[in-house]
Amino acid sequence: MLEMQTIKSKPYQSFEQNQVIDAIKINDTDTLKHLYTTNYYKIEILILKNNGTKEHAKDIYQDAFLVFWRNVKQDKFVPQNENSISGYLYTIAKHKWMDYLRSKNYKKTVVSSAILDIEVSETDFDKINDDKINDERLHSVMHAFKVLGMPCKSLLTKFYFEKKSMKDIAKELQLDAASTRNKKYRCMQKLRELALNLK
């Protein structure tokens, strides 16, 4: 006699989704690259259609991508699937582009009728601007890190971005763990000072 086959609900999708979120949180390069490359063109089209250039598209998209990444890391945005990531990126980019079009700089040169049918709901607006409080300080750190000397930059990137273990980094640098940790600390001090001076 045939047995009725029980159809279990697939845990696969949510599992996969959690994997994506985790991958984003640990800055997994392949995942980030995949998300970056698959969602770019939609935004490029949006910006090109609304008086922007490819350069604008790149800048706006990269800003949007950083916001997306930051919000995933802080659990401010919990994507349900890749579509929601795509939609989220699009909304942020749209908002950022609208901001740009409305900015004084832009209005000086372009008539306001150029601001087309771009709409962003208020809730999106609030979400996106949620962490504006830290923005200024964050940007000075980012700028400081940008101009930080290469040895420190490389060490800190390995440790904080690539999430490599102290042991592995020490091996790479051919140092013992204690010296590596101390080196890292001194690099952090340097970065702090730089960020303060650049402010």
Add this chain to the structure above:
Amino acid sequence: MNPNTGITQELLEFIERCLNKTATSEELQDFEYRLKNDPEFKTQVTEIKTLLFGIESQALKEKLDDFHKELTEEQDQKVVSIKFEHFRKIAVAAILVIALGSLWLFRGNANEKLYAKHFSPDPGLPTMMSETQNFEFYDAMVNYKQGEYQTALDKWQLLLQSKPQNDTLNYFIGVAKMANKQEKKAIEYLETVTLSETSVFKNEAYYYLGLAYLKTDNIELAKKNLTFSSVDNSKKILSELNN
């Protein structure tokens, strides 16, 4: 950021452990407690958080440019592949032309074979030497029967000048030209015969005309003319052409 906020290596590592959840539960308890009750500690934690986030953000930002380069490379590859696609289309077209060309050649060969299989010159008319009236005509017929097609043709074409619509002359000139491998030239003479109202040669003329078109690879006209002929071979050729 307050430069006077001294953060020691120990403090930095402690806060880091608590932030990336590698701290012990005891450490975490301590961390939570100090966060609530020690404003300076809270500031230090915020500062470290900002530093860590700033490092990651900038590192990612710089990576995004790498991702973007890949994007443009991808696009370039697309352009290349579009170009390749274009080239491919041309190549396909070229192959098609070659294929059709060779098909035509093969078909041509097939037509030629079919033609060779079925073409044999008309046996000609019996020569009656007594008839002086048509002496020149029958004289050429002798040449024709002996396979001297060019000689026959020369003589008949002279006669044709005074009787251009003569069906007998046109018919034999056509057939002689075919026997002389001048199929293309044969067509106009044979056509004259098929167009004449009443000719005893009409039936045969359609047959040879069909063969002439077959030899010159004009299948449609070959079929058309062969269908007008009741010569047995016509049906055979037609069925072979239709296969």
